[in-house]
Amino acid sequence: MADLTFKSLFCERFGCSSEEYEERAFWKLLYWHARILAPVIRIIKPDFFLEDFKFIRYLGDAVDARQAKVDVLDFKDLVCKRWRLLHTGLRIRVSHRKARRLAFQLFGQADQAAADAWKSLK
Numbered sequence: 001m002a003d004l005t006f007k008s009l010f011c012e013r014f015g016c017s018s019e020e021y022e023e024r025a026f027w028k029l030l031y032w033h034a035r036i037l038a039p040v041i042r043i044i045k046p047d048f049f050l051e052d053f054k055f056i057r058y059l060g061d062a063v064d065a066r067q068a069k070v071d072v073l074d075f076k077d078l079v080c081k082r083w084r085l086l087h088t089g090l091r092i093r094v095s096h097r098k099a100r101r102l103a104f105q106l107f108g109q110a111d112q113a114a115a116d117a118w119k120s121l122k
Contacts (some may be wrong), residue, residue, distance in 0.1 A: 006068055007060030009106040025056045029094035029102070037092055048087070051078060052094045059099060065110045068103035 016024045026049070030038060041048050055075040060066040069087050076096045081089070087093050 004063070006062040006103055006106060009109075010060070010102075013106060021060055022053055022056050025060070026052065026094060029066060029098045031054070031091045031093070031095050031098075034092045041092065049093070051075070051082075051087075055094065055099075059103065062103065063105050065107040068107065069100060072100045072103070075099075 007018060010016075010025060011018055011021055014024060014028070027035065027038075029052075038049070051054075057069065058071045058074075059068060062071055073096075075094075079093065079096070
């Protein structure tokens with residue numbers, strides 16, 4: 001059985017195509033208060049969320065919870081190292097905690113489905 005990526009599990013769970021993944025994941029993982037300002041910021045400064053989308057792309061390629069956790073920790077480190085008032089101070093960005101929680105949920109469900117499939121073969 002081929003490993004399922006976070007992107008494919010996300011798209012299956014939320015009913016989106018792989019082309020819509022980055023945009024849908026961005027809105028799903030944003031802090032709730034950031035959803036108000038994000039549309040305006042994206043118009044004024046289109047590259048403001050560049051690191052967030054890069055993180056979402058890397059997370060999409062993760063094939064298990066361990067790899068997703070590494071991607072989340074890398075993003076967390078980047079956010080801490082590159083402090084910016086809006087992005088870091090006011091948390092106008094995607095939440096690494098939401099991403100980690102969602103990854104563990106999606107990969108946990110996939111692992112459970114695979115275990116159930118193996119049990120049915122016995």
